[in-house]
Amino acid sequence: MADKEAQNLRSRTITQGVQRTPNRAMLRAVGFGDGDFSKPIVGVASAYSTITPCNIGLRDLADRAVKALRSAGTMPQIFGTITVSDGISMGTEGMKYSLVSREVIADSIETACNAQSMDGVLVVGGCDKNIPGAMIAIARMNIPAIFVYGGTSKPGHLHGKDLTVVSAFEAVGEYSAKKITESELQDVERSCCPGAGSCGGMFTANTMSSAIEAMGLSLMYSSTMAAEDAEKSDSSARSAEVLAEAIRHRILPERLLTREAFENAIAVVMAIGGSTNAVLHLLAIAHASGVPLSIDDFETVRARVPVLCDLKPSGRFVVTDFHRAGGVPQVMKILLAHGVLHGKAMTITGETVEELLKSVPAVPPAEQEVIRSWEKPLYREGHLAILKGNLAVEGAVAKVTGVKQPVITGPARVFDSEEACLEAVLAGRIRKGDVIVIRYEGPRGGPGMREMLAPTSAIIGAGLGDSVGLITDGRFSGGTYGMVVGHVAPEAFVGGTIALVEENDMITIDARKRLLHLDVAEGELGRRKEAWVQPGPRYRTGVLAKYARQVSSSSVGAVTD
Secondary structure, three states: OHHHHHHHHHHHHOOOHHHHHHHHHHHHOOOOOHHHOOOOEEEEEEOOOOOOOOOOOHHHHHHHHHHHHHHOOOEEEEEEOOOOOHHHHOOOHHHHHHHHHHHHHHHHHHHHHHHOOOOEEEEEEOOOOHHHHHHHHHHHHOOOEEEEEOOEOOOEEEOOEEEOHHHHHHHHHHHHOOOOOHHHHHHHHHHOOOOOOEOOOOOHHHHHHHHHHHHOOOOOOHHHOEOOOHHHHHHHHHHHHHHHHHHHOOOOHHHHOOHHHHHHHHHHHHHHOOOOHHHHHHHHHHHHHOOOOOHHHHHHHHOOOOEOEOEOOOOOEOHHHHHHOOHHHHHHHHHHHOOOOOOOOEOOOOOEHHHHOOOOOOOOOOOOOOEOOOOOOOEOOOOEEEEEEOOEEEEEEEEOOOOOOOEEEEEEEEEOOHHHHHHHHHOOOOOOOOEEEEOOOOOOOOOOOOEOHHHHHHHHHOOOOOOOEEEEOOEOOOOOOOOEEEEEEOOHHHOOHHHHOOOOOEEEEEOOOOEEEEOOOHHHHHHHHHHOOOOOOOOOOHHHHHHHHHOOOHHHOOOOO
16 A cells, blocks of 8 residues: 555656646646646546436536535546446346446546546445445555445335335246236336436445445445435535545545455445345455455354344345435444444544444334344344355355255256356246256356346246255346355366266255355266366457456456456
8 A cells, every 4th residue: 555655646746847837738728727736636436327227316426526525625527437237237248247347447447546646536336336346446546535325226116015126037037937927027127116226125236335334435324325315415515525634634545444444344244134246346345455355254254243134135125214224324333332343443534433433322223123133133143155165165155144945955957158047947947956057157257257136036036046056156136135156166167166067966055054065076076177178268359358368266356456
């Protein structure tokens, strides 16, 4: 981090003296006056886009931040970064670009801020990869920074039930299993996404926004606000004011992105029942921060943190309910009161976590059912389990909340792509007791490590969620639940054991023992390994080809630097 700070200081000294004249001339053309050159230049990185409802409201939040930054005595400079919609690309070839977009976002923010020698950055993002992409860039640059989340969507409603986008995926499975009519399927599709905001359960975007709030890089309560509510815009303005103060007091990311902050984030993710993708993204952010963090650390935190929140996808409530019940600060205070949160960790406000939580009660409100007390948790241990075994020597990630059968042993049903598996599920070729294997969908093999929401939702919709296992070297959506194991590493493309599985081999998934085992003798596995031939890359040019050549294992965050 010290090297980053020195690099930033060097970049600013170049503009002194004679060299500064052309820089000033260019800045005058975008609105700088004589009195503005001594003010901090603050980047406002906006992921505004009409591609996805998660990001459609970000322009207004960015504009509000710009006004507040001007009033706070800085010179804001707005620039754009990309986004893709996981929900829209889900189940298609386009989903291969989703995890790739995390790297593009990080690279673009770093490039713009460092090229223009910005003194700080406020990032406004909504969809899943906006958040970790922004945090990776913030960690690399080490200039004062704050993240403004675009906000969660409000739930859709149909026949007295709250709906989210996952409801549509599950309805496809129900329709294929002839449990609902085509008309009922269309009713769900028309009702599940009523407006702006990120998917409304505790899926990946809301999980990661909650994690960043826990780490102190965004304001308290901001991660669970609804995108369409006025408090979201007010929070953007307040974030700008806090950033201006952080610039004046040189509160740098290296002071915030500490080992303690990452443990706080993991603890909150466990307590809220968050997405499996948090493992991948927090590992990547830690890598960019230079903070030692391993996949096994998630298991350590899991053992001491209960699941306190009854949230979708496996629970009953949506994130707007969670917000009304007290949100992330309420959960953090419960964890702090029971010794599993680092209260001395610093936040972007200049205050510690403990100081910010001072007025929050240590017991959740009695009149709500979303947040449980420490004494009556939903589950006694965290829900994200790290499984290992001969099928995952480096590890794999399972979400074990809502699973009625934590142990399953069954015959392998092997598919070399998501599409092939989905076709089999929808055609009724998967039976109770099967263990589905979807491979060659890892970071390098996919490439891009697609999320398997389409087949897992179809399994749930077909009524097989409690009786079928699924393992993959790809990822899962934050909306996935059931006996599913992702991030299997090493992945199939590099010759991991998952590449050697054959149809009807017996596989055991044991969430209690944290075991993922292929019941094939070592000698036979050795023979299969010798006969295995690595397939050629699916892409030879373009961004996916470059990504596949650079990306690391999912067990260390699927990083590219």
